[in-house]
Amino acid sequence: MKTSLLPLLVTLAIQSLASMAAVTVPVLAPQAALATGYPAKLAGVFIGLVYSGAMISSLASGSLIDRFGPVRVSQIALLFCAAGLQLTATGVLAWMALGALVIGLGYGPITPSSSHLLARTTPPHRMGLTFSFKQTGVPLGGAMAGIIVPPVVASWGWQAALMMVSALCVGMAALSQPVRNALDAAGLHDRPAHRRRRDVLAPLRLILERPALRDVAFCSFFYSAVQLSVTTYMVIWLTEVYRMDYVLAGIVMAFAQGAGVLGRLLWGWLADRHVRPRTMLSLLGIVMAACMGGMALTGPDWALWIVILVAVASGATAIGWNGVFLAEVARLSPPGMAGMMTGGTLFFTFFGVVVGPPAIAAIIGVTGSFATGFGAVGLVTLAVAVFLALTRPRLAPS
Numbered sequence: 001m002k003t004s005l006l007p008l009l010v011t012l013a014i015q016s017l018a019s020m021a022a023v024t025v026p027v028l029a030p031q032a033a034l035a036t037g038y039p040a041k042l043a044g045v046f047i048g049l050v051y052s053g054a055m056i057s058s059l060a061s062g063s064l065i066d067r068f069g070p071v072r073v074s075q076i077a078l079l080f081c082a083a084g085l086q087l088t089a090t091g092v093l094a095w096m097a098l099g100a101l102v103i104g105l106g107y108g109p110i111t112p113s114s115s116h117l118l119a120r121t122t123p124p125h126r127m128g129l130t131f132s133f134k135q136t137g138v139p140l141g142g143a144m145a146g147i148i149v150p151p152v153v154a155s156w157g158w159q160a161a162l163m164m165v166s167a168l169c170v171g172m173a174a175l176s177q178p179v180r181n182a183l184d185a186a187g188l189h190d191r192p193a194h195r196r197r198r199d200v201l202a203p204l205r206l207i208l209e210r211p212a213l214r215d216v217a218f219c220s221f222f223y224s225a226v227q228l229s230v231t232t233y234m235v236i237w238l239t240e241v242y243r244m245d246y247v248l249a250g251i252v253m254a255f256a257q258g259a260g261v262l263g264r265l266l267w268g269w270l271a272d273r274h275v276r277p278r279t280m281l282s283l284l285g286i287v288m289a290a291c292m293g294g295m296a297l298t299g300p301d302w303a304l305w306i307v308i309l310v311a312v313a314s315g316a317t318a319i320g321w322n323g324v325f326l327a328e329v330a331r332l333s334p335p336g337m338a339g340m341m342t343g344g345t346l347f348f349t350f351f352g353v354v355v356g357p358p359a360i361a362a363i364i365g366v367t368g369s370f371a372t373g374f375g376a377v378g379l380v381t382l383a384v385a386v387f388l389a390l391t392r393p394r395l396a397p398s
Contacts, residue, residue: 024145032158044233054108070114217348235250262320263319292374
């Protein structure tokens, strides 16, 4: 247990800060829109650009990890996130778009780096729970954004909030330096040189050659669209559709992210002991679809506790599925290649984010209705969940 605790804590902290960097702009979007004149729904386009950058860097992450080590790659990634936030703080649309791409270039290698490190140090029977615990960094970072960013915006403005999160990312990169040599050195010494000159597209080919991995990658494309749609539009939905106070909406988002933390731990434990990972992913998809339906039907006359229940349930499922998914990818990966295979599957995952929030933004722009966008995503998610339930996991070719 001691050998896996330090990598787990380090990767959890890094994941939390990277996640906070990625979702800070959607959280402050309503206030930034008042200052800049850009509509708040452009937060969906911003997130799409973030994950466009993440798609690119996730494919390259396997080679980068082999060459520099997972902690060093994570440190560089955090500095990219910090730089992207500073570009966004200019308030100039072109620089904000570039900032989104730079944040994405930093966000992409974070999960493959942690998967590589944890797959090397975690016993097989604790894979689901360990990966889920590490992935609680994603909703934890979202909760931090929901709790910290709105008060900072209210006191000092939206640009100050971006600079604050940027400084936190730089600080985390510095704090991880003392453990970098110990955690990176163990994996760098026994890697053959040819692994360090890997074709960037090799992860995609390996994923497509393995049906079981291809299925979960397909699933992650749609589930990630739901996850980031919830994260991106939670505060906007609560303030514009339900007419909730902005600071209270940030608190509700923090509760939803907290539910994602607990959900990831619970689903990971269940997938380790009682429910097959593929079945668990199917069940979570069904609940996700129901939550999107609830968000589509919400109106200002709904009771507050029902709205909070929908938000919390969507957080527990739409934000809580990733640990089960990543543990399954690690289990299905050839020995020593968890980081590379995770990078390949995350290409599909991030592509879903690139498509999802901007698609909802387009639907809202055309129809003027959040309900139509949420309803469409819910129906697609239900279809994917049914596919996973009705098909059996297939073994990879030898």
